[in-house]
Amino acid sequence: MADADETSKQAERNTNVGDGIAVKKQDIARAKNEGKELTKDEKQRLRKEKKQQKKNKKDDKGESEHENVPLPPSQAVVQCQSQKAPSVAPSLALTPVSVCTSEKPAKSKAEQRAERRARQEADRAAKGKKGESAQQPPSGKSKAPPNELQPVVKRLPEHVQVDDPAAVRKLAKKLERQQIPVRSEYGYKVSLFSHLHQYSRKAPLTQQISIPSTVIHPYIVRLGLQYSQGIVAGSNARSIALLHAFQKVIQDYKTPPNEELSRDLVNKLKPYISYLNQCRPLSASMGNAIKYVKKEISNIPCLCKEEEAKKQLLSCIDNYIKEKITLAATTISAYAIEKISNGDVILVYGCSSLVNHILCDAFDKKRKFSVIVVDSRPRLEGREALRRLVKKGICCTYVLISAVSYILPEVSKVFLGAHALLANGYVMSRVGTSQIALVAKAYNVPVLVCCETYKFCERVQTDSFVSNELGNQYT
Amino acid sequence: MPVTDKEVALSERIEAFLAELKRGGSGAGTLRGSGETARETTALLRRITGQAQWSSAGDLMEIIRKEGRRMMATQPSETTVGNMVRRVLKIIREEYARLRGSSEVTDQQESLHQLLTSGGLSEENFGQHFKDLRANVIEAINELLTELEATTDHIAMQALEHIHSNEVIMTIGRSRTVEAFLKDAALKRKFHVIVAECAPFCQGHEMATSLSEAGIETTVIADAAIFAVMSRVNKVIIGTQTVLANGGLRAVNGTHTLALAARHHSTPLIVCAPMFKLSPQFHNEEDTFHKFVSPHEVLPFTEGEILSKVNVYCPVFDYVPPELITLFISNIGGNAPSYTYRLMSELYHPEDHEL
Numbered sequence: 001m002a003d004a005d006e007t008s009k010q011a012e013r014n015t016n017v018g019d020g021i022a023v024k025k026q027d028i029a030r031a032k033n034e035g036k037e038l039t040k041d042e043k044q045r046l047r048k049e050k051k052q053q054k055k056n057k058k059d060d061k062g063e064s065e066h067e068n069v070p071l072p073p074s075q076a077v078v079q080c081q082s083q084k085a086p087s088v089a090p091s092l093a094l095t096p097v098s099v100c101t102s103e104k105p106a107k108s109k110a111e112q113r114a115e116r117r118a119r120q121e122a123d124r125a126a127k128g129k130k131g132e133s134a135q136q137p138p139s140g141k142s143k144a145p146p147n148e149l150q151p152v153v154k155r156l157p158e159h160v161q162v163d164d165p166a167a168v169r170k171l172a173k174k175l176e177r178q179q180i181p182v183r184s185e186y187g188y189k190v191s192l193f194s195h196l197h198q199y200s201r202k203a204p205l206t207q208q209i210s211i212p213s214t215v216i217h218p219y220i221v222r223l224g225l226q227y228s229q230g231i232v233a234g235s236n237a238r239s240i241a242l243l244h245a246f247q248k249v250i251q252d253y254k255t256p257p258n259e260e261l262s263r264d265l266v267n268k269l270k271p272y273i274s275y276l277n278q279c280r281p282l283s284a285s286m287g288n289a290i291k292y293v294k295k296e297i298s299n300i301p302c303l304c305k306e307e308e309a310k311k312q313l314l315s316c317i318d319n320y321i322k323e324k325i326t327l328a329a330t331t332i333s334a335y336a337i338e339k340i341s342n343g344d345v346i347l348v349y350g351c352s353s354l355v356n357h358i359l360c361d362a363f364d365k366k367r368k369f370s371v372i373v374v375d376s377r378p379r380l381e382g383r384e385a386l387r388r389l390v391k392k393g394i395c396c397t398y399v400l401i402s403a404v405s406y407i408l409p410e411v412s413k414v415f416l417g418a419h420a421l422l423a424n425g426y427v428m429s430r431v432g433t434s435q436i437a438l439v440a441k442a443y444n445v446p447v448l449v450c451c452e453t454y455k456f457c458e459r460v461q462t463d464s465f466v467s468n469e470l471g472n473q474y475t
Numbered sequence: 476m477p478v479t480d481k482e483v484a485l486s487e488r489i490e491a492f493l494a495e496l497k498r499g500g501s502g503a504g505t506l507r508g509s510g511e512t513a514r515e516t517t518a519l520l521r522r523i524t525g526q527a528q529w530s531s532a533g534d535l536m537e538i539i540r541k542e543g544r545r546m547m548a549t550q551p552s553e554t555t556v557g558n559m560v561r562r563v564l565k566i567i568r569e570e571y572a573r574l575r576g577s578s579e580v581t582d583q584q585e586s587l588h589q590l591l592t593s594g595g596l597s598e599e600n601f602g603q604h605f606k607d608l609r610a611n612v613i614e615a616i617n618e619l620l621t622e623l624e625a626t627t628d629h630i631a632m633q634a635l636e637h638i639h640s641n642e643v644i645m646t647i648g649r650s651r652t653v654e655a656f657l658k659d660a661a662l663k664r665k666f667h668v669i670v671a672e673c674a675p676f677c678q679g680h681e682m683a684t685s686l687s688e689a690g691i692e693t694t695v696i697a698d699a700a701i702f703a704v705m706s707r708v709n710k711v712i713i714g715t716q717t718v719l720a721n722g723g724l725r726a727v728n729g730t731h732t733l734a735l736a737a738r739h740h741s742t743p744l745i746v747c748a749p750m751f752k753l754s755p756q757f758h759n760e761e762d763t764f765h766k767f768v769s770p771h772e773v774l775p776f777t778e779g780e781i782l783s784k785v786n787v788y789c790p791v792f793d794y795v796p797p798e799l800i801t802l803f804i805s806n807i808g809g810n811a812p813s814y815t816y817r818l819m820s821e822l823y824h825p826e827d828h829e830l
Contacts, residue, residue: 377672377674386781397788399788402728435699438732439732439735465703
């Protein structure tokens, strides 16, 4: 990203000098030929340029706020310093939320980044549509180029870049800044997973935190420990625990003087989230919950009083839990019960709170069915599901996953839970779920996956290697 | 007929062997490899041939059939016992035919012409007495024993033809044949092995330790991760307990899942099985295809309060259909699963399929 940045600045610089398209082409060609490397001199020059432009930008921003001028291509490049972020921002999928508001007097880093990106977009728009008239509304024009010319550039999540020392260093620096201990890695690593974290299980992360912790709220410390030890496990349970902990944090929060609640609280939450991520990587459901909470916090109007704001946030979180988790489970259960007929033999894998809920509901509605619980080492989570179902009075069978080929001819349906639903329709779940689905397909048994919508995520993945979480190998 | 000391000793031997079979059959006891069982069975049959009272080939075959049925009844899942009995019966028929001088060998193959004309070969009653029969049969059984001892080496010799360098090979549970196969290849090539641990007995752990002692880079995975890891695997090499008459397998549980995952990823599935594991049974013929052991490995007695309300199964074997198998590697070379019927007709006489 930074390199593209610099090449765009180079292009700018040259057009500012007054040359035409030829110079731009030269620069583009040169940048392409050199790959992404720039010499030291150029880098220095670019740095100076950047500083210069930042200064200019600050002046310009103050003058014209709501300019929505349709700019001709070449002029767009020259005047991109004054091009307003709001006209382009809505079309960019990646800009952080804070850019939407253009009435803020001071500029945050995010806005500067957005403006740089805006300039890039304009650049590329210029290169792509050189002869076109500029009478189209800028939003229309700028919406088209990102989709046609530029692929959406995503930042790779750091948890799949463990084999890149630069990424690891970046993470360490960020954690240091937030005063969170870094989790130690295990000595001998399995080469198949060298791109993923392989943590040592000797000491939990919390041992490295001093007591009392000034940076991390004690509820969050406790939550992190519960995650890392597996006391709180399962997508729904982790999300609910997280939201409850956030409620406590919000209750105990006091806005420092000269700060706004909407911005400061979000910043307060960041180290907590990094800490929880270190204890155990965040699940997709937790990620969505955090996004929601952050959005709610930043939507608090700045004139709101602290008590009111806090009450509003607490009720928002309560509503989220009620809507997305509890009521969703009831609705899904109502649909799923229609699929269960009398005399069914249902196979479930591991312990999914939603599937257990469905089965208990179906049993309450007097459906006659029996359940086969399939379990796998080393976690043996199926035993928990078995206990719950037996307590309810459902007739159960229990096998290990290696016996699933033996037992499948007797099964009429398979119910699976999900950890996340990916954007390409793939289901991410506990290891072994794909195996159950595979063998079920071989025996022509229908497989039903139950998943709440708050677990949907925009990632895509086709195999289980590229992005995963490695558990404890010594059970 | 007075019972001689020899006969007493012989029947004691047989009883001891049966007791061993019964005890060693459960999954939890000390597992004897099928090779060992085959060798011991053959040795016992040789002893019977040498020491029992018989005058003609027919008598001998009757004795062996009787003992064979007893042995098979003790441990139905141990098919090598029955296979060896059938091999010995075939040896007796061949030796008898050779001594009689007729070209019995071709007569014994069922041909369409014979089915129409002679109406079966059961007129042959093997009643003629030959002096040299005993010695010949014992010699032939000795040859069989030599062959049995060398099977693992013959299979391991073919390893380099199938494993190239920097491969990732997957296997499941513990098979001495596959162990020897991989160790032989590791002398010359570098590759990586992933072993599925095969719960609940986790024999994969022993396999992995043994392989890593030979210097092979090994990774152990849980059964649940078989499909997840399969995308990285180049070949799947497994052993089996029995090769069925249709080319299918009776293998340790979890093998069917492994085979399905391999087919899904178009990974070749290679089965290393010596010839004495080939059995003339089909998988749905008998109720004894599946064997179950104590489920306390699956759900231990410590889970007392739910134990009484739950059914728990612990099957030992899996059926793998022949469509999922790419290649059989045996001591006589590599074969496609569809060729199994030919191999069977060479090893066993059709009348011996049902002992």
